[in-house]
Amino acid sequence: MTEQTKSPLHRWQGTESYLADDTLKAAVNVAVALQRPLLVKGEPGTGKTLLAHAIAEGLGMTLRTWHVKSTTRAQDGLYVYDAVARLHDSRFEDKDVRDISQYIKLGPLGEAFDDKTRSVLLIDEIDKADIEFPNDLLHELDAMRFRISETGRQVEATERPIVVITSNAEKELPDAFLRRCVFHYIDFPGEQLLGDICKVHHPEVDDKLLAAALRRFLRLRAVKDMRKRPSTSELIDWLAALRLAGIDPEKLEGLPFQGVLVKDESDAGRVHDDAQKETRRNRFKGWS
């Protein structure tokens, strides 16, 4: 262990349950080494949020999560001053309200700065917030410190936290923000990696079932004009359902438990059409 932490090549290699390809490993390690935030984009269900968990696990650090909503303000990540509680206490309670720091609560970013050890901070779905939100965070992410104006306290990070930011690409992120990040796009995994990922989650799965399920799944993803293509996590759920029900690998054509994979009703129609086309194609296969 000591040899690893001393060597400059101390690398994150993924974990047992999170398989990473080389591009991802390179991006993570560069971000850690250069102390820049890592921005991860990709289709929903490709494991962006899980990545932060895997990084924390792989490097042995605590993970803090900040789930961003449409109403989130950058200030909330640093700290929140509960003025209303203070007002209420001053009026109705017997507490001494002169000590403002009682009413200051650090947000996830603030806590990460305050932490004496290096930790991982996940800012999940940053594109959900206001369009200016990433810019508001810029200064604090750069300087790794901020000031609580109510108490005058300066919170500074002794160990720069590893910041992992996920985005669904719903909004364009500002340029100034993007420049400071290391960028990675999680591609939808290829067939081989998909199989490996499934084996991690279902170690005892029957090989025939896995192969047949993968084939049917990839064909489903290839159906044209799908509104919402099924993702890796849905494949894993589907495998679980198939195994629980003991479905025969030969019988996957008709898509048992379709609702696990196909969530949109118009897509259900497209899948049905595609299945019909396939039966017609198979009928003519033996001919020529």
Add this chain to the structure above:
Amino acid sequence: MFLGFHSLLRQVGLKVGLTEWLALLKALDVDQVEPSLASFYNVARALVCRDEGDFDRFDLAFAAYFKEAELPDKLKKDLLEWLEGPIKRPALDPEEIARLKSMSLEELRKLFEERLREQTERHDGGDYWIGTGGRSPFGQGGAHPSGMRVGEGASGRGSAIAGARARRFRNYRADRVLDTRALAVAIRRLRRLERKSRRLELDIDETIRRTANNAGDLEVVERPERRNQARVILMMDTGGSMEPHTKLVESFFSALKKAGGLRDVENYFFHNCVYNVVYSDIARYDEVEFDKLVKSVPPNTHLFMVGDAWMGPYELFASHGSIEMATSDSVPGIERLERLAKAYEKRVWLNPIPDNYWHAETIAAVGEQFPMFPMTVDGIVSAVSWLLGKGDKRKYGPTPMWGSAVARSR
């Protein structure tokens, strides 16, 4: 310093600044890049690209720059020899071979990484390639999920360059594929948040101020919520010539509806050109009088015209020019468009036809009334920027030579 690579990246349109380049050099400095082209590719891409739409251009620049500099010849020779039959090399004795054969992939990988670490420390960046010790058959059957095979096919086919050449990320270029979400992003920029709503929210700052002024006596202050006041009027051409562009227009239409938050999205349809009536439902011929459109336009209204502006000249310039039997308009179409242009200060015309065709007579005439943008993601983003007063409408258009020839002939 790879400055040649840096300028090549900028030439293909990637906005690589000095900060990113210094970061890349620093990454090389702190040993974050393994001695392989693929590793350099991975690290450079993570630092230089900001969006998956940049990947394709990065691949182009990478393939172009490094095609000559694949591997130094000595290394190539060593590598080829080594790959040919590492197990047959005299340096390995039969026991070692047996031991290697009995190792699992995981163990081999660990062994390989140890070797790599040793070599990097001992030969600080010299001319030893990965696995020159010949101990593990890395590169043979080492399945790489990204499809990039390091070391295999040193002839150039399987290397990082071939991976880059394959241009796997073609679909992500922003100016090629019309993606609904990206459009919604552009349209959301039209937000004009103002406090004109009837719904009230708690004004904390003012409440605190008033309460403090009252020496602690609680006084609650409310104010109107901020609502988006931006309105959009969308007028779409459903004439025959627009058939091939149906999918495109539909994407845009759904993006507008989905963008959400816009106070109002009204849509109308017209056939080739705007005449005395437009249709709120063209299939059912639900008519809307033209005058209603131009009378008292509410503030913060943006007009999006979608159409190819491609029609017979008489349809645009002649009185009673409509080819529809049912429509009889004494006012020429071009005048209708002029009136529309005068009534809506914030207007754009989105044209699915590429801009090098915009010298055509009717398109040029329409383009004089409405700032015209192509109907691609970039085009729509530019259109929105222009609507917000931040863009340059002269970015698109046919070469001036054609445009002026048409103008002169009229």
